Amino acid sequence: MASGPALRLNRGATVWLTGLSGAGKSTLAGTVAELVGGGTEVEVLDGDEIRRTISSDLGFSRQDRDAQGRRVGFIAELLTRHRVLTLVPVIAPYAETRDAVRERHERNGSAFLEVYVSTPLGECARRDPKGLYAKAASGEITGLTGYDDVYEQPEHPDLRLDTTELDAGPSAERIVDLLLERGVLEYVESPVLTGSEYRDR
Ligand SMILES: Nc1ncnc2c1ncn2[C@@H]1O[C@H](COP(=O)(O)OS(=O)(=O)O)[C@@H](OP(=O)(O)O)[C@H]1O
Numbered sequence: 001m002a003s004g005p006a007l008r009l010n011r012g013a014t015v016w017l018t019g020l021s022g023a024g025k026s027t028l029a030g031t032v033a034e035l036v037g038g039g040t041e042v043e044v045l046d047g048d049e050i051r052r053t054i055s056s057d058l059g060f061s062r063q064d065r066d067a068q069g070r071r072v073g074f075i076a077e078l079l080t081r082h083r084v085l086t087l088v089p090v091i092a093p094y095a096e097t098r099d100a101v102r103e104r105h106e107r108n109g110s111a112f113l114e115v116y117v118s119t120p121l122g123e124c125a126r127r128d129p130k131g132l133y134a135k136a137a138s139g140e141i142t143g144l145t146g147y148d149d150v151y152e153q154p155e156h157p158d159l160r161l162d163t164t165e166l167d168a169g170p171s172a173e174r175i176v177d178l179l180l181e182r183g184v185l186e187y188v189e190s191p192v193l194t195g196s197e198y199r200d201r
């Protein structure tokens, strides 16, 4: 039987991926979840999904975006306190909301890491995965974050990733490295079956 290192989750942590629409937040959250592996307690709280369910009453006013951030922050902290690696690809455009979520985590002894996916507006608009920038440019929608609505950049993120410069795989590895550095994850030697050992087991 061959053995190889595997990632083990030592404690829960919230990893909040903040940045503009199209920056790569959801893609990175999914890639980190895959890298960390199936045996680990990991959840992704995606802004769009939360907005279709418990936040279906919210729009994109300042008050509603603040409420969205605080609701997601509440759930994230609960999951994290129960030893889940909680990945949160949510824009959270206001420093005040992000700070309130961080403080809630600190009050409860839960780890909170802020990852600023700092892909610039021009690149996000070029990707335009949901067609939102085209709609904003044609005047069909208003209030798109970073385009004609505010985005307050994090001043002291735990990690900053510009995905123009780095592909999704290596960017996700930087997040895993941060989690290793902070002791949330660690490498452990684990037995791994080779192909023929697996078939003959
Ligand atoms: N005006 C405007 N501005 C920003 N985003 C918009 C807007 N209208 C719709 N969408 C879609 O909503 C997703 C963002 O939801 P969030 O909950 O992450 O945003 S926020 O934190 O409340 O600002 C966002 O998802 P992402 O593209 O994954 O960021 C969009 O799909």
Ligand SMILES: Nc1ncnc2c1ncn2[C@@H]1O[C@H](COP(=O)(O)OP(=O)(O)O)[C@@H](O)[C@H]1O
Residues within 6 Å of the ligand: 019, 020, 021, 022, 023, 024, 025, 026, 027, 028, 089, 127, 129, 163, 164, 166, 167, 168, 169, 171
């Ligand atoms: N290095 C990268 N990291 C993440 N996404 C990337 C990268 N390069 C290109 N992309 C593409 O950019 C888009 C980002 O969309 P998405 O992850 O939904 O962003 P967000 O959740 O921030 O709105 C996807 O189509 C993805 O394939």
